Amino acid sequence: MLSHIQAKLLIVDDLPENLVALEALIKADDREVYQAQSADQALGLLLEHEFALAILDVQMPGMNGFELAELMRGTEKTKNIPIVFVSAAAREMNYAFKGYESGAVDFLHKPLDTHAVKSKVAVFVDLFRQRKALDQQLQALERSRQEQELLLAQLQVARGELEHAVRMRDDFMSIVSHEVRTPLNGLILETQLRKLHLARDNADAFTLDKMRAMVERDERQINSLIRLIEDMLDVSRIRTGKLSIRPSQFDLSQLVTGLVENFAAQARAADCNLELEINAPVVGVWDEFRIEQVIANLLTNALRYGSKRPVQVRVQEADGMACVEVRDHGIGISEANQQRIFQQFERVSSSQSTAGLGLGLYISEQIVLAHGGSIRVNSAEGQGATFVVRLPLVRDTRENTQQQATSA
Known part of the structure; x- marks a missing residue:
């Protein structure tokens, strides 16, 4: 054998x-x-x-x-x-x-003695072969042990990842149920209040001014639900590589100006001033809807965590890139958390507010990366935070070609 x-x-x-x-x-x-x-x-x-x-x-x-x-x-x-x-x-x-x-x-x-020599040599040859076979078996066992250790380590890593995924799922479901319940509770309470007024034939509760206030409240709650759903859909699109980017030429300065104006009411509610610094148009080719989504998320976070202090917004060109800076003077972000906040379902703990699914910065970073740009944060605990978005300053080549032809 x-x-x-x-x-x-x-x-x-x-x-x-x-x-x-x-x-x-x-x-x-x-x-x-x-x-x-x-x-x-x-x-x-x-x-x-x-x-x-x-x-x-x-x-x-x-x-x-x-x-x-x-x-x-x-x-x-x-x-x-x-x-x-x-x-x-x-x-x-x-x-x-x-x-x-x-x-x-x-x-x-x-x-x-011929017989003695042959039998002695045969004994030592057999011993040698048995020892070699045993060495081979031991080597095979050692390889098997190493493979099992590697497999065990991989299984432990997979188990840790699975447990983390389960915790994330549970946390996500808890956050989603809380975040969805908040606007729904508002809508349910509004509906019950109106039914009560109708049951009592209380027409004074439905004056034009009161109706406008009701509609505004309903709209805020509905928009909140829509944002939650859109965030979840965007995460699904990112995971499947189907996040759509539809570039067109527009003025980033104009977009940010409009957003700051739209956030005026939210800023007043947060008892905070929005300060805008723009020196010139910054024109490039990006997905206007997606870039608006990024800047709106940064403004929302700045107002949420800004400790009622002024928020500065600046738009400029630098080194061939379009730059948008959003700076607050609030609670700040520790160095350990500055990378974590760009992950899914991660939020900065705050006694002021922990609203949201923790998806905004993750989605924002994916959108910016899809444009070939970058987003970073400079911050320290208690010293506010500055988010900087940099986008490649690409012009519409078709428009440039038409302008050159016209000039010629």
């Missing part, structure tokens, strides 16, 4: 005829026999090959068999090779004793 493992045998004798005779005695198809006529030649072979057995003649000119054995026992590569000594000297106990003392496993006398 182990015959596929080739066994190498080394025979060392200074007489060629002894080498030929011994090789004829021990050779087989599943064995390789190497000959050496001196200890020096044998050392070269020992360092080059892995032998199952070394058969050494004791009496050789120069370095004898005992000295060669001592060198073999002192070398890491050869110290475990079984050694059998062969001698034509008389059967003197001191020779055999010296042989065993040198590390031999057996001592043979010439003339050799």
Whole structure:
């Protein structure tokens, strides 16, 4: 069963005829026999090959068999090779004793007993093959153990990711249910109040001024629900690579000016002033709806976390890029949280407010990246935050071509 493992045998004798005779005695198809006529030649072979057995003649000119054995026992590569000594000297106990003392496993006398030599060599060849097979099994077991450890580590990582995903899902569902319930509760309360007035035939509750206020309240609650739904849809689009970008040329300065005007009522409700700095038009080709979404999210966050202090907004060109800065003077963001806030469902803890799904900055960053731009934050706890959006300043080439043709 182990015959596929080739066994190498080394025979060392200074007489060629002894080498030929011994090789004829021990050779087989599943064995390789190497000959050496001196200890020096044998050392070269020992360092080059892995032998199952070394058969050494004791009496050789120069370095004898005992000295060669001592060198073999002192070398890491050869110290475990079984050694059998062969001698034509008389059967003197001191020779055999010296042989065993040198590390031999057996001592043979010439003339050799053919049957004894064959059976002894066969024993050591079998032992060698068994040891090699055991080494291979141990190596296979070690590889299997390493693979199992790697698999276990991967499973632990996957388990951690799964647990994190489950926590995120649970947190998300909790946040969604809370955020959806808030505007719905407002609408339900408004509806119940109106039903009560109708049941009591209270026409004074439905004057034009009161109706306008009701409609405004309903609109705010409905818009809040729409924003929540759109945020969730955008996350789904981003994950599937289907976030649509429809670029067209427009003036970014004009867009931001309009947004700041639209946020005036929200700023008053937050008891905060919006300050706008624009020196010139900043025209480029971007998706106007998506860029408006980004800037609106930054303004909302600045008012939410700005601690009722002024919020500065600046639009400018710098280094061939369009730049929008939104700066507040509120609670600020710790360095550890500055990367986290751009992840899904992450929000900055605040005693003032934790409204929202924690998707705004994640969606904003994906939109900006889709335009080839960048968004970053500079902040420190208690020192406010400055969000900077940079967009490549690309012009509408078709319009430029038409202008050049007209000039020509």
